Amino acid sequence: xxxxxxxxxxxxxxxxxxxxxxxxxxxxxxxxxxxxxxxxxxxxxxxxxxxxxxxxxxxxxxxxxxxxxxxxxxxxxxxxxxxxxxxxxxxxxxxxxxxxxxxxxxxxxxxxxxxxxxxxxxxxxxxxxxxxxxxxxxxxxxxxxxxxxxxxxxxxxxxxxxxxxxxxxxxxxxxxxxxxxxxxxxxxxxxxxxxxxxxxxxxxxxxxxxxxxxxxxxxxxxxxxxxxxxxxxxxxxxxxxxxxxxxxxxxxxxxxxxxxxxxxxxxxxxxxxxxxxxxxxxxxxxxxxxxxxxxxx
Amino acid sequence: xxxxxxxxxxxxxxxxxxxxxxxxxxxxxxxxxxxxxxxxxxxxxxxxxxxxxxxxxxxxxxxxxxxxxxxxxxxxxxxxxxxxxxxxxxxxxxxxxxxxxxxxxxxxxxxxxxxxxxxxxxxxxxxxxxxxxxxxxxxxxxxxxxxxxxxxxxxxxxxxxxxxxxxxxxxxxxxxxxxxxxxxxxxxxxxxxxxxxxxxxxxxxxxxxxxxxxxxxxxxxxxxxxxxxxxxxxxxxxxxxxxxxxxxxxxxxxxxxxxxxxxxxxxxxxxxxxxxxxx
Numbered sequence: 001x002x003x004x005x006x007x008x009x010x011x012x013x014x015x016x017x018x019x020x021x022x023x024x025x026x027x028x029x030x031x032x033x034x035x036x037x038x039x040x041x042x043x044x045x046x047x048x049x050x051x052x053x054x055x056x057x058x059x060x061x062x063x064x065x066x067x068x069x070x071x072x073x074x075x076x077x078x079x080x081x082x083x084x085x086x087x088x089x090x091x092x093x094x095x096x097x098x099x100x101x102x103x104x105x106x107x108x109x110x111x112x113x114x115x116x117x118x119x120x121x122x123x124x125x126x127x128x129x130x131x132x133x134x135x136x137x138x139x140x141x142x143x144x145x146x147x148x149x150x151x152x153x154x155x156x157x158x159x160x161x162x163x164x165x166x167x168x169x170x171x172x173x174x175x176x177x178x179x180x181x182x183x184x185x186x187x188x189x190x191x192x193x194x195x196x197x198x199x200x201x202x203x204x205x206x207x208x209x210x211x212x213x214x215x216x217x218x219x220x221x222x223x224x225x226x227x228x229x230x231x232x233x234x235x236x237x238x239x240x241x242x243x244x245x246x247x248x249x250x251x252x253x254x255x256x257x258x259x260x261x262x263x264x265x266x267x268x269x270x271x272x273x274x275x276x277x278x279x280x281x282x283x284x285x286x287x288x289x290x291x292x293x294x295x296x297x
Numbered sequence: 298x299x300x301x302x303x304x305x306x307x308x309x310x311x312x313x314x315x316x317x318x319x320x321x322x323x324x325x326x327x328x329x330x331x332x333x334x335x336x337x338x339x340x341x342x343x344x345x346x347x348x349x350x351x352x353x354x355x356x357x358x359x360x361x362x363x364x365x366x367x368x369x370x371x372x373x374x375x376x377x378x379x380x381x382x383x384x385x386x387x388x389x390x391x392x393x394x395x396x397x398x399x400x401x402x403x404x405x406x407x408x409x410x411x412x413x414x415x416x417x418x419x420x421x422x423x424x425x426x427x428x429x430x431x432x433x434x435x436x437x438x439x440x441x442x443x444x445x446x447x448x449x450x451x452x453x454x455x456x457x458x459x460x461x462x463x464x465x466x467x468x469x470x471x472x473x474x475x476x477x478x479x480x481x482x483x484x485x486x487x488x489x490x491x492x493x494x495x496x497x498x499x500x501x502x503x504x505x506x507x508x509x510x511x512x513x514x515x516x517x518x519x520x521x522x523x524x525x526x527x528x529x530x531x532x533x534x535x536x537x538x539x540x541x542x543x544x545x546x547x548x549x550x551x552x553x554x555x556x557x558x559x560x561x562x563x564x565x566x567x568x569x570x571x572x573x574x575x576x
Contacts, residue, residue: 011481026389033415035452211309212324214539233314247314249508249539258511259447259479 002056009066011257082155082285093282106266108251124220131213148184171193302346303560312537321562351375372430418460440473496525505548529558
């Protein structure tokens with residue numbers, strides 16, 4: 001539905017006009033008197049190019065909506081991650097007006113790592129994502145091939161690994177996939193080698209000990225250095241001795257409107273302004289390829 | 298300025314350091330541990346405590362004997378519960394979830410205005426009713442969590458907030474709104490006769506570091522320098538554990554706040570902070 005994105009854009013763009021394309025007639029019936037926007041059920045009713053199109057649907061329809069949007073010559077197109085899911089491996093990566101919603105790129109700690117750690121210093125990356133998202137068997141598309149912890153949560157970790165440390169020329173060495181509640185992947189472990197760097201991914205979205213989703217990275221660097229970071233804190237060690245640490249409190253970011261974290265507003269501000277950190281098609285396809293190889297291994 | 302015990306330590310929430318949060322959660326293994334900590338904190342002199350309507354919070358309030366001078370500040374909803382329902386079964390199932398758990402009388406009262414107008418504000422009592430334990434004493438404050446308040450601000454649907462406030466008042470409670478956007482919310486309150494009342498409390502982040510203070514610290518300090526009809530509560534006053542305590546207290550004491558809320562997993566910290574605020 002994209003309510004978070006709508007709310008942010010509704011606050012940060014003065015006098016914007018919105019159109020919701022909602023094909024679920026029941027949902028449309030429930031919501032349309034509550035949102036100050038035009039509601040339509042058939043996207044072909046939009047004839048003129050839009051300034052911004054946001055595709056915030058489940059991933060199995062990302063590609064068809066995107067193709068219509070390109071044909072309509074929309075000026076900026078934002079597609080939620082994971083860009084059509086792990087089976088979408090084919091798309092023209094030359095489009096420079098298509099952006100994919102890997103929102104963790106906008107976390108202040110991630111920005112610090114991006115600006116301060118060089119890719120060629122990295123030897124090994126151990127990354128995890130844990131949440132308690134699924135507590136019983138999901139219904140609908142969330143119990144199918146477009147869902148699972150890898151597509152929905154792991155894609156973030158893979159994108160961050162590529163964005164911060166580089167995953168080009170990757171090879172999946174090992175993967176271990178378990179279903180707990182759903183019929184797809186609920187727990188995933190994978191070992192990947194990319195340009196002589198080792199990546200170990202541990203993903204679990206059925207961890208009942210977790211209240212709020214958490215990611216963490218341990219990055220082994222050359223010269224006996226190591227960085228450990230999550231969404232709130234980062235620590236640098238040299239020969240196992242802590243030499244520097246930073247918290248989000250040290251990296252204060254001003255935003256005009258807050259909803260669900262600084263990251264979401266920063267992402268929308270980047271979309272309407274500089275477009276400097278948003279994920280682009282080539283990187284999103286790489287993430288999909290990595291996921292495909294993990295699941296097919 | 299009244300001092301209220303926060304609840305983050307009970308549920309492992311720490312916006313500064315995730316690991317610290319997990320450690321504090323382990324200290325409070327069950328409802329009785331939390332009750333004891335609250336009792337000890339109130340004996341130090343704190344005016345009351347805040348608690349969320351999650352499973353533990355709901356249970357705790359359901360079996361709590363409130364003393365006359367104690368204030369309970371209760372926040373609804375527990376967002377994770379509803380996020381899980383939407384994740385697993387979709388948005389429409391959420392409506393079914395509320396209806397299945399609500400009395401016929403309340404359903405009829407809400408459903409007809411909703412059918413005529415299709416305005417979701419009429420369904421607010423369905424959700425709020427499920428979240429407030431019957432045992433919560435009249436006169437307590439019931440807050441709307443920031444995830445909802447701030448979403449509504451983004452939707453620019455002020456009538457949702459008004460309906461929440463009206464419903465909470467009709468149940469005999471004081472209404473509260475938690476927000477991370479106090480200045481945007483203030484603009485909305487100033488234009489609404491329903492919201493702009495003395496019994497309303499708005500709760501927002503303010504701290505010396507400017508950590509999670511939006512849009513920025515300077516604007517929020519300026520906002521606090523103006524007199525308001527409603528009450529203001531400062532939260533995250535120690536920058537979620539990331540600020541110098543003495544400097545933080547000295548900064549907060551200069552502000553025109555009606556309430557402050559803070560927590561700690563250690564009683565000695567609660568005592569020492571309380572004493573510093575009172576001297």
